[in-house]
């Protein structure tokens with residue numbers, strides 16, 4: 001899959017922008033704050049119908065304006081798709097493919113897959129379990145639409161149940177029972193899918209980690225889920241007393257986590273910076289691979305400031321993948337484009353360079 005053209009209107013720091021891309025490697029150059037990351041985010045937006053960085057749509061509108069739009073032409077095999085996303089304050093977001101408006105935006109997820117590798121991926125290790133669940137969810141959602149639907153239902157009943165627990169009055173027992181029924185039902189399905197996915201994902205991740213690091217150490221991760229416990233239904237019902245006191249649902253799929261290990265020690269606590277970086281990149285390369293396996297579409301690869309973060313060896317390994325035709329279209333940002341050019345020159349590839357200044361393309 002590749003993107004041929006992009007138009008932006010009032011997206012973040014871009015007032016208007018029209019660009020045509022190379023089908024292979026595009027390098028976005030420019031100083032800090034120019035808009036390099038924002039450009040990658042616009043492409044991510046069209047794929048996932050949201051920003052990689054800001055969860056509220058309106059925050060992506062150019063300051064002091066009330067609407068934005070992103071439009072691009074995607075190509076899969078012989079087919080062409082014009083994807084349009086429009087956000088206007090106070091109105092429902094519009095997402096269209098070839099002028100057809102989605103009634104459910106979730107139907108779009110996974111049709112035009114994308115993988116982003118960005119500096120803030122470090123949050124996957126450093127932050128709480130929510131970050132890791134989001135990563136897992138967005139990966140599974142891109143390959144399984146039923147999963148996303150189940151997740152939306154689960155979160156809906158979870159917030160209803162929590163709202164009920166927050167009321168101080170003695171609450172409706174039948175209502176709690178109904179919410180419990182749905183949470184258990186959807187929660188079990190979600191847990192099952194997460195567990196199956198991780199089983200498939202882990203060896204692909206390990207292969208990529210070994211490739212990047214030359215098998216310097218062993219690494220793995222474990223899926224932790226309340227609903228994997230033996231008497232999870234009982235435990236769930238028993239947690240009600242605690243839930244009433246704490247006024248929130250304390251047991252369930254919304255608590256799941258993935259624990260990362262290097263040589264059987266916690267990556268977060270004991271992993272060196274280099275190990276953590278390799279781990280993150282291997283996770284993303286595995287994400288790329290598993291999406292490709294399942295959909296037979298090469299995702300768009302968005303590499304944000306990646307060369308800043310990697311040592312020479314790992315850059316070489318990544319470049320090998322580019323050379324092997326492992327990837328399709330790639331977008332890389334770099335404040336120092338000479339470096340990107342030099343790296344790609346080693347495999348006789350000349351990327352197309354776009355120089356950005358203050359939300360404008362100057363070359």
Ligand SMILES: Nc1ncnc2c1ncn2[C@@H]1O[C@H](COP(=O)(O)OP(=O)(O)O)[C@@H](O)[C@H]1O
Nearest residue numbers: 012013032033034035036037038060061062063
């Ligand atoms: N909604 C917005 N409206 C206007 N400018 C924005 C908005 N969101 C971010 N920006 C601006 O975009 C710039 C950052 O762009 P970014 O793509 O992160 O730069 P870089 O080239 O360093 O990757 C900052 O100057 C920031 O203020």
Ligand SMILES: [Mg+2]
Nearest residue numbers: 036037304305
């Ligand atoms: Mg940036």
